[in-house]
Amino acid sequence: MAPVLILLAFLLPLGAHAEEIIGGHEVTPHSRPYMAFVRSLKEDGNRSRCGGFLVQDNFVLTAAHCWGSSLCSSMRVTLGAHNIKAHEQSQQIIRVAKAIPHPKYNSENKINDIMLLKLERKAKRSKAVKLLKFPRANARVRPGKKCHVPGWGVTSFNATKASDLLQEAELNIQVDYQCQKHFLHYSETTQICVGDPRKVQLAFKGDSGGPLVCDNRAYGVCARVNKDTTLDVVTKISSFLPWIRRNMKLP
Template identity: 50%
Template sequence: MHFLFPLLVILLQSPGARAGEIIGGWEAKPHSRPYMAYLKFSIENKDSKCGAFLVQEDFLLTAAHCWGSSISIILGAHNIKEPEKTQQKIRVLRAIPHPQYNNQTFNNDIMLLQLEKKAKLNRAVNLLALPRMKDRLRPGKRCTVAGWGCDIAKKFPNTLQEVELKVRKDNECKDKYHKYYNRTTQMCAGDPKERKASFKGDSGGPLVCDRVAQGIVSYGRNDGSNPRVYTRIFSFLSWIKKTMNAHEY
């Protein structure tokens, strides 16, 4: 899969689209989002970071474009620069990107990470619920995104940040991203009137609505403008369950 990444990097640096950062947000209450994981990996010997979230004691979800070598995970973190007692550092046994992931359009931008051992669940480390098949969010629904991604000044915070976003109509992202946007596997969120968005480093984190993971931070314009695109999780429920069952210990 290494041949995919030069193309991916070109796309992310183009005027059209760029992966995940939090703009216009605020610092989250420490450990109020116990499902969040800090993900580090390498692409062509360059360190990169993403978000991920725990959906089973030994599995996390993230974006497929967060795939690389030397993947490491930190659970239970608030300040990723401090050796907090709540942190659990567990090695990744295998990364499983969706087999139909397209690194040029970001379609099927979803990946499972299986841990070498199960995480210990507690107040700082816990699971995030996945949607049911019948769930379909209406435009205007308020949801949140969290991550350690940088702000509009390109500064990366040490502590977890969060922001509230609105679900948008599909045609708003279709008009903005044209051939890249797929309303079946992607969803649109943000508010063009507000300077609030996910941005670089937040990719792979969850779009949470009523304590349920409905989307995964995927891509958007590199100027941080809204709306932005999120992988629609309920479209992949059967793949998620089938894949986790196939890799049980």
């Protein structure tokens, strides 16, 4: 599944066992025109939902663990959406022709958790459908930098229903050591550690595959979360640019 964005404010005195949970804010409709809503059929027959983002007219980037089954015909991408339950005129629903997970993706530890989806036809660009740029080669974001993660995931830890409206959370880039302490197999070469213990905003269930956006560029793909530490791990896109370009056949 994929994540929407969770803001926790700890307003009770020390020792209390409750907290106030506030959902991530709804974005202005169609202000994140690169966003893709990815639906797929899992091997057990259940449907899964993830985020993704348009990187070429016929390619969406998402997380490898969002691949529901070996049948690409079961995967569909919705572009130009704000309310995924509404029949918005801006929406384009396109089947996936080919799913291309990274060949070294490890489903157990979520290493190399990145996947390209080749669409059956090109998307038509509009005000509601646009590409999201990649970072430059070897680009990195420094700890303390504020970035954003949009998605249609759940808005609280206990929620059983994900959001129909596109939400967004603001996340701070953390030093790698913070995630190395809490995530087995964390790799500073291929992953980025994000979160904010003071606010506790998280990309959670239903947001996987969505982008980590810094300065209007996609620096990461949402991969893992640890709600006990309010930290997210995202796949570092700059480490995979040669693989991405090769599979999209770009120079």
